[in-house]
Amino acid sequence: MVGGLRAGLGDTGLSCAAIEARVERFVAMGTRIELHLFGGGDTDALAQARSAIEAVDDALTIHRPSPTTAINYCLAAGRSAPVEDPILLDALAAVAAAWAMTVGLFDPTVGGAGGETGGWPLVTFDRLAGRIEAARPLAFDFGGFGKGYALDCAADALLVGGATSAFLSAGExxxxxxxxxxxxGKWPLTIPHPFAPEETLVALELEDEALSISSTVGAGAQAPWRAPMVRPTDGAIVTAAATTVAVERSGAAAEAMSTALLVADEVAGRRLGGKVPGRRHLFLFADGSSVSRTSAGSIE
Amino acid sequence: MTRDFTFSRRTFLDRVLTASAGVGMAAAAPWAGVAQAEPTGSDRVRLGVIGTGDRGRALIQNILKTRNCAVAAICDPYAPHLDKARALVPAGTATFTDHRAMLDARGIDAVVVATPLDLHARHSLDALDAGLHVWCEKAMARTIKDCGAMITGARSRSKVLQIGHQRLFNPTYLNALKRAKAGEIGEITQVRASWHRNRNWRRPVPPGSNLDRELNWRLYRARSAGLMTELATHQLQVANWFMDGLPTRVMGSGSIAFWKDGREVYDHVALIYDYFDGRKTIYSSLLNNARYGCEEQIQGSKGTIEPELGRIYMETPPGSVPALARMRKDVQAGRKGAIPIGGATWFPELPVTTPGDSLGWGEYDETMLQFEGFGEAVRSGKELPGLLRQAYHASVASLLGEQAMDTQQAIAWPSDLIPV
Structure with a gap:
């Protein structure tokens, strides 16, 4: 097992009254969402959190008409586009920050005549003017980043509603x-080994944090519609068996970092780990059925 | 009439009334409320039935159950069919082997046409010319032009023309439409309809006779468009009804893939009907596999309706993540356990097998109700509103599908149809 739990497992012996969680379960962002509220919160706090996620879904989806598909139509045709939706504006700003944080290894642009990736450097995004354009045709697919961003919005809504303890999951x-x-104490989590789900790959604890897991192996990566992971900096398809875990202050940042770690080669992975001191990243190369090496920071 | 039947009829009519009363239903099914009303007058409307084959006799049995219609005459040139029909009607009912003789004999208020498809237009127009109202089996006619001619003929003579689409009177279908109109299954973007049978569709022909094309008229192109006009018409009507619109074009492929027995019509048809804004009806019919039977799957963003099964299925979110369910139980029990998370997020997308909810009701007399409605239309001289439009467009859709398959080209919805 890599890493370990620090404390808090087992029966706490607490004699407090049973704590009931309030729960919202629904489908959004192309996955199943579960919001578990344990402490504090107005009566409608969960409903507000759900609404926040559904609003992000409406703004960022590319599977039905949305503000994102509206700009995609323009950008794919080589035209500039107005960006009026406040959620999309915020999301694009978050993309800019994530791209910088990951040294360009996270890039949600797709398309182009040659199917190129890594289009963000060619994008000119003027948030104040509400306008976006690109030097070549491209489009946005927020993918997993959108899930993390949506959970951030839900967490904000819960905080505004007075929540103090909650666990939010988008597709696990x-x-x-x-x-x-x-x-x-903190939330104790264990992450199953991708080849042996009954075994624990890593254990960790979280508090006011976000976790994202990306992988090129395991059941999630075998979904028939799953596109291959592509390194945006050189367009290479990532074929190595790998699982990455990122813990960040926000869901959007965690998603960007776990994706960046997955597409990074080993050197870039080390650079990423060192670039954001204090954050926790795990970069696991798997060889056959066993994890062979850990680098780029550590999970404590 | 038995007390049980009286009760079941009243219950049935109440259900039609309940189902047809809802937001948008007055526009979507304006005939239903009219048809279930108490009949007016005491004299029964006298019907002459042309064509007493299997379908014609089924219609006779339904007419006999109505409160306002009577079978006053029957007509068929094929003696075995006429003999079977004679056994169903009161002794002394006039019988004919030639429809013109029946029309000339007078004594009827309207005709029921249950003859082979290629004869629908001629028999209907002859009846209209004789000053009679017409109830005609679907599909309307062998050609789109003849469908229009039947409408023009009825309009110009101020006579009622009603086409047999019993689903329009079926409480389950009406209830399904009501729930769809209420938004229960979200935006309907696709109808997947099929009518699959596993039989050769041939009727026995007396040995040594030359009656094959008479009795098996459905298998020959001059007389029928086969699966399209005899089966698909019903379901294309349902699709248009739930789509609340008409197709913009149709593409299709047809073949004789199994019953290579000299028939001329396809035994396999597969078509796509495009509607406004990217919506579709996907249709298939075949004659050598009955696994999926007859069904229309009305597919919306929030659920699916399958009216033949009488079920409505909601797009249920997946169940709880087991690890998170355990987390809640642990917390409630005062235990702080590790939460295993980040496992498989993909599950095979197998067909949903949840039972769904019932749309209600079971056995119906919708064909009977069609005739009660027709009887009232004949009495008033006014068609039941909305019916003919549904029927006309269903017939056009089926015949257009045949064209698309024959030409192997996408065929646009005609712009020169008769306004209904």
């Missing part, structure tokens, strides 16, 4: 926790 690979565990 994107997690945001608000506050600490309802029984005290």
């Amino acid at each position: 690979s994107s997690i945001v926790v608000l506050g600490g565990h309802p029984l005290g």
Whole structure:
């Protein structure tokens, strides 16, 4: 097992009254969402959180008409586009920050005549003017980044609603926790080994943090519609068996970082780990059925 | 009439009324409320039935159950069919072997046409010329032009023309439409309809006779468009109804893939009907596999309606993530356990097998109700509103599908149809 739990497992012996969670389960962002609220929060806090996620879905989806498809139509045709939707504006600003943080290894642009990736450097995004354009035809697919961003918006809504302890999940690979565990301490999590789900790959604890897991192996990566991971800096398809885990302050940043780690080669992975001190990243190359090496920071 | 039947009829009519009363239903099914009303007058409308084959006799049995219609005459040139029909009607009912003789004999208020498809137009127009109202089996006619001629003929003579589409009177279908109009299954973007059978569709022909094209008229192109006009018409009507619009074009492929027995019509048809804004009806019919039977799957963003099964299925979110369910139980029990997360997020997309909810009801007399409605239309001289439009467009859709398959080209919806 890589890493380890620090504390808090087992029966706490607490004698407090049973803590009931309030729960919202629904489908959005192309996956199943679960919002578990344990502490604090107005009566409609969960509903507000759900609305926040659904609003992000409406703004960022490319599977039905949306503000994102509206700019995609223009950008794919080589034209500039107005960006009026406030959620899309915020998301694009978050993309800019994530691209910089990951040294260009996270890039949600796709398309172009040659199917090129890595288009963000060619994008001119003027947030104040509400306008975007690109030097070549391209389009946006926010993918997993959108899930993390949506969970961030839900967490914001819960905070505004007075929530103090909550666990938010989007498809099990994107997690945001608000506050600490309802029984005290941090939230203890274990991540299954991609080849042997009954075994633990890594254990870690979270508090007011976000977790993202990306992988080129395991059941999630075998979905028939799953596109290959492409390194945006050189267009190479990532074929190495790898699983990456990123813990960040926000869901969007965690998603960007886990994706960047996955497409990075080993050198770039080390650079990423060192670039954001204090954050926790795990970069696992898998060889056959066993994890062979860990680099680029560590999960404590 | 038995007390049980009286009760079931009243219950049935109440269900039609309930189903047809809803937001948007007055526009979507304006005939239903009219048809279920109590009949007016005491004299029964006298019907002459032309064509007493299997379908004609089924119609006779339904007419006999109505409160306002009577079978006053029957007509068929094929003696075995006429004999079977004679056994169903009261003794002394006039019988004919030639439809013109029946029309000339008078004594009827309207005709029921249940003859082979290629004869629908001629028999209907002859009846209209004789000053009679017409109820005609679907599909309307062998050609789109003849479908229009039947409408023009009825309009110019101020006579009622009604086409047999019993689903328009079926409480399950009406209830399904009501729930779709209420938005329960979200935006309907696709109808997937099929009518699959596993039989050769041939009727026995007396040995030594030359009656094959008479009895098996459905298998020959001069007389029928086969699966399209005899089966698909019903379901294309349902598709248009739930889509609340008409196709913009149709593409298709047809073949004789199994019953290579000299028939001329396809035994396999597969078509796509495009509607405004990218919506589609996907249709298939075949004659050598009955696994999927007859069904229309009305597919919306929030659910699916399958009216033949009488079920409505909601797009249910997937169940709870097991690890998170355990987390909640642990917290409730005062235990702080590790939360295993980040496992497989992909699950095979197998067909949903949840049972769904019932749309209600079971056995119906919708064909009977069609005739009660027709009887009232004949009495008033006014068609039941909306019916003919549905029927005309369903017949056009089926015949257009045949053209698309024959030409192997996408065929645009005609712009020169008769306004209905």
